[in-house]
Amino acid sequence: MLNRRSFLKLAGVSLASAAVPSLAKAAEAGKPGSSPNIVLIYMDDMGYADPVCYGGKGYSTPNIDRLAKQGMLFTDFHVPQPVCSASRASLLTGCYSNRVSIEGALFPDSKKGLNPEEETIAEILKKRNYKTGMAGKWHLGHHREFLPLQHGFDEYLGLPYSNDMWPVDFNGNPAKSGWKKDCPPLPLIEDNEQVDTIDTLEDQDTLTTRYTERAVKFINENKRRPFFFYLAHTMTHVPLGVSEKFKGKSEQGMYGDVMMEIDWSVGQVMKALENNGLEEDTLVIFTSDNGPWLNFGNHAGSAEPLREGKQTTWEGGCRVSCIMRWPGQIPADSECDKLASTLDILPTIAEITGAPLPEKKIDGVSILSLLKGDENANPRKHLCYFYQRRLCAVREGNWKLVFPHTYQSYEGVEPGMDGHWGPRVKRKAELALYDLKNDIEETEDVKDEHPEVVKHLQKFATKARAELGDRLKNVEGSEVRPPGLHKQSK
Template structure:
């Protein structure tokens, strides 16, 4: 199968877009490349129109895919909040730098100052840097964005359910763990500019981040910039502005997705109006798969197995769209492997920036972004989860799942904002899946391919030596580094 496919549908859609009236554009002399990353929380592989979403529409994302490139085998760094973001920001597998799971408001750890973020790397090249959204790499001041390369920050420091209320905005009973959390703070730089104390406050977040992002673009259009927009949505509790409430056929989750799509469109319009869209790398992706036990307040894994916090495909394979008119062929699909940890070294290549001094795991995949289908920069993916558990490895189209336990969604989900229960399940013996024929991981074919198992086990042993594996009692490998501590 060819890696790069120009679809008839995309061509038709692109033609329609090109015939639409265009906003008045500023003239700009571009001698640099800008970078925009929109990073969604808990959105599923199947939640975009081009990937099968039903019950709502995503015209701006569909347009972005028609004018850019969509990856079908792109992975988050890990299938949970803080770890995933740590991988994106540093180009490292999160367990290499001490991250696991999700940090909580009172945790006294965060991103180590010895690690280099995308923002720090690009600032060395003269880039303006801004983040508007959810950070989740440490709450104490020394771990916040301004101390890690960003010039501007407006957003919440952790997940929007880390407040003293339940997931539908009601008070929790006496003794509940959430009572240890403060009201949800919205920070401007290092300082609290307001707190969110009810669901109406949650409704404002997507619009707030979008307005700040557009303003940042307008103010920095004549200079190189890196804009990072990690939306709080579609994490529960769901919030949506009045302009999108009730607009989808699916309910609140669909409304939220339509507002996220609107946000993408607003950023696109700002880039075009300033005459800088051509030389801007615009990426849309997500931190992990859907939180399926929330039922109708969760998205879809698009037929992949399980969801968030699992090492199955539904937990870690995520949507990825890149639009870079100066270099990326329009209306294309890439089936090669990619991972969020590859974004930092790819940006470094484009900006001619210096890579971090400490070892990273990401690879330069800019050749794929440019449509060079003969290249294959990434052959393998490591599926680490928990404190430091290696749950699987993938090479090419083969995925070896190692013995481990997980919390499965194969039980009754919740409804209307309340989460359902999950059940503990266990892989007792290694399992092998062919990702080309069986992306849903339903048919274990390990007995037919002992040679593939042997090949993949070599990768497992190398990973265990380098990064450890608590599943077999190896707490650390030779390459693990410490998380930052207050």
């Protein structure tokens, strides 16, 4: 299994430790019930191996790499569903998306959204008097009652869903066939109102800069009070967009250009924190919503050495890069190989800030002990791998049990190029057990050698199905809560 040092050596990044700020200076920030600022940077379709500190090649990401040198890099960090809306629902609520009935990706004709009765990170932090803001892709319902301001955010600028959900084809021309032709113009929302439309590929080029400028503005305006800012980049989702300042700058091509602009964005955010004297009292989290969309070829990222990518529950779809930085609290230049998930971000933030957990049941656990560098800590025992309402695999420690299911595979198929969709092949996964410690590529089924592990994980899966449902077994789930339904559709 490749660890962080292997990746850094491969990428030519220095292993020298960054200086750690005085623990005494940051001691107050580390106490439960304190009020550090929180910046959560969430990428779209960025592969596990895309940042240079995870092995990315053909471009540079010095600001992201600096985050890793100054904080903690996770090598076993997961999303519970490898697709847009479901992943974001889990991130913001600390719940499996099946529990809150947000599966897959919501389209512009969807009548669903995140139920207003669910509590988000922003909402629990409002109870601790945090100022909350967001820029970027929302994708949890585009109707007014589902937008960010109705889920705890004080301000918002961004797209309500994915940037390919527009009436434009792969060449930037009006779509004349397929589902795209029925999409409305792509709306840019500010707070609760549409203020612009994203009509062309050139408009897409502006998105990373627009979001970054909003993040910097928010930091500058709220430096004297605790704040939470959620920067949910549209990139690296296709169609790729990159500003003139980064076009043609990487050896890798347009995808590399986009990664370099994202790295610039991280740098701008960190500079704003530094300029306002907030660097040491801010927890910065950098991660992604799922793995790369591999059938877009050179316009997709990399999950190497992991198997498959987005829309599959193999490691390449669900394991994502994650870096957390909090000077004086998170050990600098450190690595965590323990199992953790985006589910765990909400309860971790709650423990740090003293914010109350949501009243309804959640699935996340606090990983503050991991952030503190406790080598004996292991807060997450299990993980479910869902795709839509199918329980495709479960995890305990290094063991992953895969259940029989069909999936759309990218392996052995010629991908699309230059922003064009490539083919996929439907394949069947059989019951299999993988030891991810020794087989991160998921190539060797060891169920026959470890029948007791299979039996143990099947027992856990039965309990998970009973709670959250599983269409593979025709189980509805006793603890599934309803989604929000657009009021005109009720």
